[in-house]
Amino acid sequence: MSAQAHFRITRLATQLAVHRAFQWLHLHQPQLRAWQMEMLAIPAPPFGEGERAAWFADKFRELGLADVGVDAEGNALGSLGDSSARKSVLLSAHLDTVFPAGTDTVPREEEIGGPILGPGACDNAAGLTALLAIAAAMRHAGIVTAAPVLFAANVGEEGEGDLRGMRFLFERGVHRGRIGAAIALEGAGTSAVVTRALGSRRYRVTICGPGGHSWTDAGTPNPITLLSRGLAELGDLIFPDEPRTVLSPGQIFGGTSINSIPSEASVLLDLRSTDPAQMLAVEREIHRTFENVVARATGSRLKIEMIGNRPAGELAMDSAMLRTIRAVDRHLGFRTELRIGSTDANLPLSLGVPAVAMAAGGTGGGIHTLGEWYDPAGREMALRRVLLTVLDLAGD
Incomplete structure (x- = not known):
């Protein structure tokens, strides 16, 4: 691990604005749960993510993000920072589930504050909730980054979607050629990071x-x-x-x-x-x-x-992005778990753009079944991990 990266993360984590963001994440776990329950009730089958994308665009506006809208492919977008300054850091989570239209996606709770039950509860409502959490924490703390951060609730990750949301962002949309690094938020867990695209x-x-x-x-x-x-x-x-x-x-x-x-x-x-x-x-x-x-x-x-x-791809072991993640994990007391997987990060990696998929916290199971569940306990530390990584990548 780079000593320079470790010093940079340690200094970043002591900033007052970052502490305000951490405090927001700590105090607003009930709000995150409410967002997750609300979005889960909106079906998002493959090629049918429109209603959930509109919900996200509304939330981005409420949070005060700039340039909010739904693009021609159906991705809900918003940004923080001057988009003309430098290439953006993309933080994304996919909207779609594997479940066909007509599936009952209304979430259930067997006990108050316990696991959330329902199709898509973990994959990828966990990632989508984390996306909103990072945007909200940055706005509340008044954090200003040197590079803009582009938030995307994107379509087309599951099934026959063939990464169509990511393909549009990187190959045809207004942000083509303007994204310098990408993080896809995917499912539960804390220390996992997908660096090899299957x-x-x-x-x-x-x-x-x-x-x-x-x-x-x-x-x-x-x-x-x-x-x-x-x-x-x-x-x-x-x-x-x-x-x-x-x-x-x-x-x-x-x-x-x-x-x-x-x-x-x-x-x-x-x-x-x-x-x-x-x-x-x-x-x-x-x-x-x-x-x-x-x-x-x-x-x-x-x-x-x-x-x-x-497409397949791989983040170089000596990349600046991986050095940042390792430094963040050391600061938070995690052991970095490098994994291989098929995620939205496949597309940018295949184009030579540094990219990973990161876990969004909590625990989950029954993925891609009607018995899917997600327990948000412990989510806060994973969100700190994502936040510090984004802020370092978008920093000076």
Whole structure:
């Protein structure tokens, strides 16, 4: 760890304005819980984050952020500091959940002050609450940074969103080329930081046939059967422990009725690996497997589409950002946990912009299930960690 970074963080943490921000975080834990409960009741399915984004824009305005609005992709944005001075430090949290439209997202409490129960309670209402907390603490304390801080409640992190919110911010939006560092707030925990971006690719495999009646057209190629054969073959593949690689079928679609031979069936596949070359090898195996299955069934047709491509990347171990995080952790008494993951930080890392995903505090579980939960106990220290990191990155 850099002695210079440690000295800088120690000095930063003694500033009166920073202590005011810490005090705000300490005294307003009930407010953070109320915000989290309120936002959770607003559904944010993939490609349906609009209502929650509008709620965030209203909160950004109430907090007194500048340049508040919802951009063309649906990201809710606000900023602190002079955006013309230097490149911004982006602090973001994704709005969307994995749960489809119609899911009951109203949160529940089994005891007052206990865990918050409900879909998305941890992923990513914890990160979104932390985003508001940092903005509110900075405003209350009157903190002015040398570089502007851009706050973004962004769309498109989950499922087929394919990082569309981040892609817009970095590649097409008004902040393109104006972001110098990025922190994505993601889920529960205190000392974890994602510095290695796990690459992933998503595919839609569709098999078509003539269809027909289950009795009178018996023998006609059945797309569901063909799809199942291919999936069974892929399921028997043995991947090496290193580089770690995972291929998972997530959803299957198809069929008209119980007594019909379907004319179409499809499956969504999620491929992840720490090695881009291994991903390409498995991609070739996907094509080979289904092509062979279809070739043996006269009258069937195959279509394989890539519907998502998350780029990989890695924060250099000697980067200034990582030195800052290690210094903050030493100051707060944490042991930095470096992790690999697939987050919104993938996109900036792939573009060469220093980026990490940081935990937003508390504990959670049941991620991506209807039994998801989040306990905010201990959240305050993680928020201090995020605040000190942001302030150092945006400092002189």
